[in-house]
Amino acid sequence: MWEKTKAHIMSCERVFTIFLKWVLIGCLVGGIVGVIGITFHWLLEVATTFRMEHPKILWCLPFGGLAIIGLYHLLGIRKDRGTNFILVAVRQNEAVSLKMAPLIFFSTIITHLFGGSAGREGAALQLGGSIASFLGRIIHLNEKDKRIITMCGMAAGFSSLFGTPLTAVIFSMEVISVGIMHYSAIVPATIAAFIASALAQKLGFLPVAYTLLGVPEGLKLKLALSVGILGICCALASMLFCIVMDKTSHAYRRYIENPYIRVFVGGALMLGFTLLLGTRDYNGAGMDIIQKAIGGEARPEAFFLKILLTAITLGAGYKGGEIVPTFFIGATLGCVLGPLLGISPSFAAGMGLTAVFCGVTNCPIASVFLCIELFGAKGIVYCALCCGISYMLSGYYGLYSEQKIMYSKVKPEFIDRNVA
């Protein structure tokens, strides 16, 4: 009896030591990635403001593309796999080069400065993941601990940019192998995301947050039916986005072998489309358009054009990420479909944003948290229903080809397959 109690106390002590270690590492990662992420956030805002004030800079987009490819070649990266390499780093403990951090940092700023259609959170994940992975090597973590620290870095990077710490933590634990939650990272990732968000708030970067209009009180079956149909549309839009992204990238590679020519042509195409459409709505991340959609205003063709132009931008070799474009696509689609389905356009935009995010990332729980952190908890059951349906019906598509879906979406069955 005494022996057993002693063994138990020793095991508690060991766990507590591990806990303290991870608290410290969480603080370290949160602090370092936070500061870099916030600098990145600030420079992106500067670049966006500069572009807005000097719209002619768009003409330089093809040359900006050349600079990006040049940078990658200069640092010896021939084939960039985007956010995928972070997923592989966590799952298979493949080493992440620290070089990735400055590369994604500057190439994303170039993309935004010159008006490519791209996001910023893919960049934040890569930035945070590669810095944290490097820290892990410096402090000689073992193989398994390096995976945890990489997830902490992802969470800190994501939350320093969006100010949504819980979404960042859940997303980092959920996205790698869908159906498996990497809870071993829960404490350090939460601490890292908390510190990164707290630093951002301290420095005056307010978290991204919107107010939805027309959110219903209570549970109404008729509304649930409309939300279900919206969920189906979001699943279709998610599939369309993934397919267009994939096909565009393949077409680029097939028809234009030289990456410099490819990025130049992509930049020129983006420039041409912008002039043709006569609007700057699709350049950069488009946070203003998301804001408008959530206010209840969006053009019917916006979601499709954003899909196309994001595929043209990112497929050509520009950098940033696919998630903010996803927000754009979902919010504008929801805003347009809402009134047709008897849902307030603003509420439908919010649900669309999260449900398309869910469809392309296959992360239903992170999506519901996203909804809570962006819009608050009211009407959350509808949002969860919309996300659940988008998850179930969006098939095995996804933005990250290295993502694995561990369990079938329709049966409790282990499948362990890569997304298409």
Added chain:
Amino acid sequence: MWEKTKAHIMSCERVFTIFLKWVLIGCLVGGIVGVIGITFHWLLEVATTFRMEHPKILWCLPFGGLAIIGLYHLLGIRKDRGTNFILVAVRQNEAVSLKMAPLIFFSTIITHLFGGSAGREGAALQLGGSIASFLGRIIHLNEKDKRIITMCGMAAGFSSLFGTPLTAVIFSMEVISVGIMHYSAIVPATIAAFIASALAQKLGFLPVAYTLLGVPEGLKLKLALSVGILGICCALASMLFCIVMDKTSHAYRRYIENPYIRVFVGGALMLGFTLLLGTRDYNGAGMDIIQKAIGGEARPEAFFLKILLTAITLGAGYKGGEIVPTFFIGATLGCVLGPLLGISPSFAAGMGLTAVFCGVTNCPIASVFLCIELFGAKGIVYCALCCGISYMLSGYYGLYSEQKIMYSKVKPEFIDRNVA
């Protein structure tokens, strides 16, 4: 190309058919389990009110116990495994007898009527799970689909009682094999929980919801540190609760072989303690005490006495569940510790409630959703931190011995072990 597209469309059609099937099943389970769950909810309230108005009924508790054991024997159940059998039903597709539904229904009402210290959600999970599993057999679902319908039943049962549909859905998907999310149930379980909650609301049963006082604005590092310490205390309380429950149950079985004598002695013990303590605070579920703790008022010894008296009640053979007692323990502990740590007692009670729930069920995500559905989304990052720490430090203890923890709490490593 055309062949591929055709195959793709056919696969989409197949998934859509499965989707429609599950929408219908979700509605069916939500409706049937909802109505029964609401009746159960109503009868429990009637029983509780009757007990409050006739405190002398407590003297009959030992005889109520005899009735419970008699009922189980009458229907041929010699060894009741409580909520465990539902976990096994989902994981290994063990058939659940429909008999379990009336048994748990009436035995929980008896326990509450006569003043045993017990919850009601274990009952709700068993009620919902066994009814849904029976429906699955009637409509000839295959083995895998039967697991999904059982999860739907759990979600509907839980949410008809608490009015927290999202917590119900996530809990049902998360509790069985911690670390694996059974997303294949996400759409039908959400629909079932939605319908059960909507029915309850329609019939005037308002969702359980509280207002926390003193929730801080923004992210403060000093407060996070205090919350961290609260999380550690919640982990210790969770372990203590699991250990006391386990040891008490073993001691009962060891020293009193006859289940009738056992339940009678347990009832007499509960009666004796109640008279000795001179308070009725620990009889029944104790929702009023939870409410008071969240208002900022609790006795320092309350959490420990609730642990003890719940173990005495449930270990002896009374029925109900362990989760509402867990809420009681967490809320009173948090309320008392809060001011010592510089946290508002009300806010600390809310975090304590969710973090102890997390520690004993090993369900961090369901816990954070619980916090959101009971208290709203404000201050949710602190709550997540508290739950994360409680999860990490509460060891491999748990209330359900059939629960499996699939991944180590401190390493990204597959362990597949039962909780202690």
